Amino acid sequence: MLPENTRRSLPMALLHAREAVMARFRPMLAAHDVTEQQWRVLRVLSEAGPVEATELAERASVLPPSLTRIIKALEGRKFITRNKAEGDGRRVVLTIAPAGSALIDALSPERRVIYDDIEQRFGHEKLEQLLDLLESLIGGEN
Amino acid sequence: MLPENTRRSLPMALLHAREAVMARFRPMLAAHDVTEQQWRVLRVLSEAGPVEATELAERASVLPPSLTRIIKALEGRKFITRNKAEGDGRRVVLTIAPAGSALIDALSPERRVIYDDIEQRFGHEKLEQLLDLLESLIGGEN
DNA sequence: TTGTTTTAATTAACGCGCTAATTATATGCA
DNA sequence: TGCATATAATTAGCGCGTTAATTAAAACAA
Secondary structure, three states: OOOOOHHHOHHHHHHHHHHHHHHHHHHHHHHOOOOHHHHHHHHHHHHHOOEEHHHHHHHOOOOHHHHHHHHHHHHHOOOEEEEEEOOEEEEEEEEEOHHHHHHHHHHHHHHHHHHHHHHHHHOHHHHHHHHHHHHHHHHOOO | OOOOOHHHOHHHHHHHHHHHHHHHHHHHHHHOOOOHHHHHHHHHHHHHOOEEHHHHHHHHOOOHHHHHHHHHHHHHOOOEEEEEEOOEEEEEEEEEOHHHHHHHHHHHHHHHHHHHHHHHHHOHHHHHHHHHHHHHHHHOOO
């Protein structure tokens, strides 16, 4: 059945929910001149070490064309370094640089506070339920 | 607590979920050369009649600058008409045009099929649960 | 080895999200 | 009435999403 009102439309609800959550994180990122996507890329590089572009794009949920732009920006600010893979001149390997690690460290506490606040307001139980449902929706070939 | 792995990160999960759902609708919209946001605007105008720009932006979940661009595009294709509000020269009133209504009618059956398919695969019960949780997350000043 | 096919990354083109600034019209106040 | 303030819409500027096209390098085949 089609959703009669817009609020019960799944795409709309997901959009609003994401908007509501990101509104909490955006000021923090803006204060450090980092976009949401740049932040995701940095986090993946911080947690996973040197990674090839294709894998990085997947893990950070960014499309390849966007990643190219993000790499340029982050490299320009010395947050990451970019090298060709040895043995395959097509592949590119990205590595986090000291300035990048420093930014991660600087923002993590704030990030934790925001995340905790959301979890507390929304409820731990409900958050787990929501994450389970979302995971199922994503993974289930829906 | 911070989410250890990316899959249990709420912003990421919402992003992926929305992406998974929209992937189903996108081909339909692309086939008719309508963007997702243009489609939302058309639907609101179709369901709510003539509406002022500010209200339209809210109901379609589109930012005012985006709405300006969308109006231009839709007006150019004769899907909507744009007039000044009588009594207040600042306000703009949008109305759906016959071609716009025709597009809505043409796409609605397809839309229903896709939505039904998602609901069937995911499960009616789970969909309702998910919508409830999302609604709570959005509305709860979280 | 040479030519074809495949793969990785980039570029191109267009629209939207987002913030900030600007324009135009209304409203409020002295 | 005249001026300051407030409001609605638009414009500007930048980055990302998305699809398609392009470039460069590797793998494969004759």
